[in-house]
Structures are given as C-alpha cells and as structure tokens.
Amino acid sequence: MGDDPTAVAENLRRAFAAIGLRAEEAVTAWLIHGNRVALVEAHHRGKLLEGVDGLITAARGLVLFMRFADCIPVLLAEPALPAVGIVHVGWRGLAAGILEAALDAFEVHLGCRPSTLYAALGPGIGGCCYAVGAEVVEALRPRLGRALPLYRINGAWHLDLPEAxxxxxxxxxxxxxxxxxxxxxxxxxxxxxxxxxxGRTGRFGAWIRNP
Ligand SMILES: [Zn+2]
Structure with a gap:
C-alpha cells in the first residue's frame, strides 16, 4: 500500500523474470472480493481484467496471475483438456459464491465437471491468526452450515479460512x-x-500456466 507504481511494476517484472515469464504473457485481475469469474482467451494476453476474482482459461500457454495477502489463492486444473483457473477467496468471496461461480464457469464455458478438477490452495491466513466478528460467521453460515470451521480462542471466534x-x-x-x-x-x-x-503490506503473487 502506498508504494510507487513504477516500483511495483518493476518488482512484478523481476518476479516474472525469476520464473521465466514476461509480464506481457500473463493475464491478471483487479480483485474486488466479489463472485465474478472471467473466461480468459488468447487475445487477453498481457491484460488486467477488472472486477473479477476468478480467471479460467483453456488457451494453451496462457499464464493467470493474482496477488494475495491473507486471502486464499485457489489454483484449479483440468489436465485432460487442458484448462486451468485461479481464484481469490476471502470470506466475502466465499460468502458471495466465488467458488460456485468458478466451478460453473469451468462447466459452462469449458465443459469441465467439478469431478474432473484438481485444486490446490496456496498460503493464506490460518485459524490461529484470524479472529472474526459475528458478521463473518453470519455471512458464511448459509454456505457452509455446521461444517464452518470455527474455533474459540481467548473468547473470540477464529475462522480457519483455508479449511473452509x-x-x-x-x-x-x-x-x-x-x-x-x-x-x-x-x-x-x-x-x-x-x-x-x-493493512500496510505488500502482496505475493500466485500463478498458474495452462500447458
Ligand atoms: Zn497464524
């Protein structure tokens, strides 16, 4: 937060270079903690898509990239097609149905059923450190019901977001x-x-490339 945009762009360029990519090859998103998912095609290469928290693609060689600091990076892959996706999931997105939207997008646009997908969750805030208020619990109950992984620590509710x-x-x-x-x-x-x-922190990147 508050970082010089030129420095941010340069850091991104270096991060991509370290993994053998160029920023122009990747598609990224301006995240809003919502439930919209974009189907990314070859002509989106190098673009930033606004207002989406999920990107999926079947375009060969395309890289999907997002930035995170506590929310859960969810990487999805359908190796047979092949197709990949990346989803930004915090409590708001989870409550708003971002995972349902991502799985729907795979099915509607690419014909992939959830049963053929592999998912991997990157680092995110754990139940140890994530005290939440009643509004979070109330927002998530309709989606997860009694399975919602909550703990009481020192009198406060803690949400195990990765487990949710x-x-x-x-x-x-x-x-x-x-x-x-x-x-x-x-x-x-x-x-x-x-x-x-x-709130005064950087972001780390997560990415997935369609083979
Ligand atoms: Zn922790």
Whole structure:
C-alpha cells in the first residue's frame, strides 16, 4: 500500500523474470472480493481484467496471475483438456459464491465437471491468526452450515479460512484438494499478511500456466 507504481511494476517484472515469464504473457485481475469469474482467451494476453476474482482459461500457454495477502489463492486444473483457473477467496468471496461461480464457469464455458478438477490452495491466513466478528460467521453460515470451521480462542471466534475453502470445494464436488497449510500471518518472514501488518503490506503473487 502506498508504494510507487513504477516500483511495483518493476518488482512484478523481476518476479516474472525469476520464473521465466514476461509480464506481457500473463493475464491478471483487479480483485474486488466479489463472485465474478472471467473466461480468459488468447487475445487477453498481457491484460488486467477488472472486477473479477476468478480467471479460467483453456488457451494453451496462457499464464493467470493474482496477488494475495491473507486471502486464499485457489489454483484449479483440468489436465485432460487442458484448462486451468485461479481464484481469490476471502470470506466475502466465499460468502458471495466465488467458488460456485468458478466451478460453473469451468462447466459452462469449458465443459469441465467439478469431478474432473484438481485444486490446490496456496498460503493464506490460518485459524490461529484470524479472529472474526459475528458478521463473518453470519455471512458464511448459509454456505457452509455446521461444517464452518470455527474455533474459540481467548473468547473470540477464529475462522480457519483455508479449511473452509477446502471443505466447500469438496462439497461442491472437487475430489482432489491439497492445501499449502501455511499461515501468512505466522510467517511474515516469507509472506505478506494484511491482518498481521494492519493493512500496510505488500502482496505475493500466485500463478498458474495452462500447458
Ligand atoms: Zn497464524
């Protein structure tokens, strides 16, 4: 936050270079914690798509990229087609149905059923560090019901967001969900955490390339 845009662009260029990519090859999104998912095609290469929290593509060689600091990066792959997706999932997006929207987009646009998808969750804020208010619990109950992974720590509700995302993906029919199991707020030496750094933080990138 408050960083010089030129420095941000240069950091992004370096990050891409480190993994053998050019920023012009990737498609990224301006995230809004909503439930819209875009089908990305070859002509979107190098573009920033606004107002979406999910990107999916079947275009060969395309890279989908998003930035995170506590919300869960969800990477999706359908190796047979092949097709890939990336989804930004915080509590608002989870409550708004971003995962349902992503799975629908795979099915409607690409003909992939949830049962053929593989999902991987990147680092995000863990139940250890994520105290939440009643509004979060009330927003998520309709989606997750009694499965909502909540803990009481020192009198406060804590949400295990990665576990909520994993459980919900399984309930929506994705058979294979693996999770990094790394809490961003516990590991500020390696990751950025919006919560632990009180909003003044960077973002780390997550990306997936369609083979
Ligand atoms: Zn933690």
């Amino acid at each position: 995302v994993r459980l919900h993906l399984r309930r929506l029919g994705v058979p294979s969900v693996i999770a990094a199991g790394v809490c961003t707020a516990c590991h500020l030496e390696d990751w950025y955490s919006h919560r632990a750094e009180k």
